[in-house]
Amino acid sequence: MDRSLSIVVAAARNNGIGAASRLPWRLPAEMAYFVKITSEAPAGKMNALVMGRKSWESIPPKFRPLKNRLNVVISSNKDYDLGPNAGPTILASSLPDALACLSLSPSTPSPDETPPTFPTLHRTFIIGGATIYTEALHTLTSSPLSGFTLDRILITRISEPAFDECDVFFPEFRPPERDQLTPADIVSSSELASEAAKADNASPFGVWRRVTHDELTHWAGFDVPKDTNEEKGVKYEFQMWERVSKSSPS
Structure with missing residues (x-):
C-alpha cells in the first residue's frame, strides 16, 4: 500500500470551496x-477516501458510500449512524484513528478466492471538508501518522x-510569489528546496x-x-502539487 496521501479539492481563485454548506458550482465533467x-487502482x-461527517452527509444518500472505493468517515460521535446502506464504510473518531485503521490493510491481495475482511489498498485520498484538509496539512506535512505522510x-x-460568495476555504499552501504559478514558471524540486532553505515567507505547510x-x-x-x-x-x-520540503512541527 502506498502510504503517501493525496488531497483532492476544487477551489476558486480565493481558495473558496463551499458556500452556504454546499458546492458553489455543479460541473459534471470535473466530478467525472x-x-x-x-x-x-490495479486489479485486486x-x-x-477519507472524509469528515459533513462531507459524507453532503453526498446524496443514494450515492453513499462512493462506490468502488473504501469510504472512511470521521466523526467524534462514536455512535454516529452511517445509514442503512453504508456497506463496508469505516467510522473513525479522528484523522489519526482513520489512518491507524487504514494501516491494517494487507500489503498484497488474498491469494485465495475468499474476499478479505479488509481490502488491499492502493492509494488514499483526503476529500474534505475544510477542517480535515487543515488538520492534514498541519500534521501530515511535518511527521507521519501510522506511516502516512501528505x-x-x-x-x-x-x-x-x-x-466571491464562498464562506469556506481551503488553506493557502503556496508562498505568495507562487500563487499565480503557470506551467511556464514550473521549476525543479532542487531549485525549490534551495529556495525554501532561505525563504522567510514559506508556507506553514512546507514548500510545494x-x-x-x-x-x-x-501519476493518474x-x-x-x-x-x-x-x-457551464x-x-x-x-493541477497537481507535490511537497518538496516538510513543514515545521507546531
Missing part, C-alpha cells in the same frame, strides 16, 4: 475527473468566475511544487484534460 482519479486493489495535492483550480501536466497524467494513469477547461461558464484547470 474526481471519480476517475480516486477510483483508478482499492483506493480509500505528499500531494490534486486541485481543480477554478479561475472564472470568482465565486506544481508538477507538469505530463507528470500529472503519468490516464489522459487528464490539459490547460483551461470550460463548463466556469473555467478551471486540473
Whole structure:
C-alpha cells in the first residue's frame, strides 16, 4: 500500500470551496475527473477516501458510500449512524484513528478466492471538508501518522468566475510569489528546496511544487484534460502539487 496521501479539492481563485454548506458550482465533467482519479487502482486493489461527517452527509444518500472505493468517515460521535446502506464504510473518531485503521490493510491481495475482511489498498485520498484538509496539512506535512505522510495535492483550480460568495476555504499552501504559478514558471524540486532553505515567507505547510501536466497524467494513469477547461461558464484547470520540503512541527 502506498502510504503517501493525496488531497483532492476544487477551489476558486480565493481558495473558496463551499458556500452556504454546499458546492458553489455543479460541473459534471470535473466530478467525472474526481471519480476517475480516486477510483483508478490495479486489479485486486482499492483506493480509500477519507472524509469528515459533513462531507459524507453532503453526498446524496443514494450515492453513499462512493462506490468502488473504501469510504472512511470521521466523526467524534462514536455512535454516529452511517445509514442503512453504508456497506463496508469505516467510522473513525479522528484523522489519526482513520489512518491507524487504514494501516491494517494487507500489503498484497488474498491469494485465495475468499474476499478479505479488509481490502488491499492502493492509494488514499483526503476529500474534505475544510477542517480535515487543515488538520492534514498541519500534521501530515511535518511527521507521519501510522506511516502516512501528505505528499500531494490534486486541485481543480477554478479561475472564472470568482465565486466571491464562498464562506469556506481551503488553506493557502503556496508562498505568495507562487500563487499565480503557470506551467511556464514550473521549476525543479532542487531549485525549490534551495529556495525554501532561505525563504522567510514559506508556507506553514512546507514548500510545494506544481508538477507538469505530463507528470500529472503519468501519476493518474490516464489522459487528464490539459490547460483551461470550460463548463457551464466556469473555467478551471486540473493541477497537481507535490511537497518538496516538510513543514515545521507546531
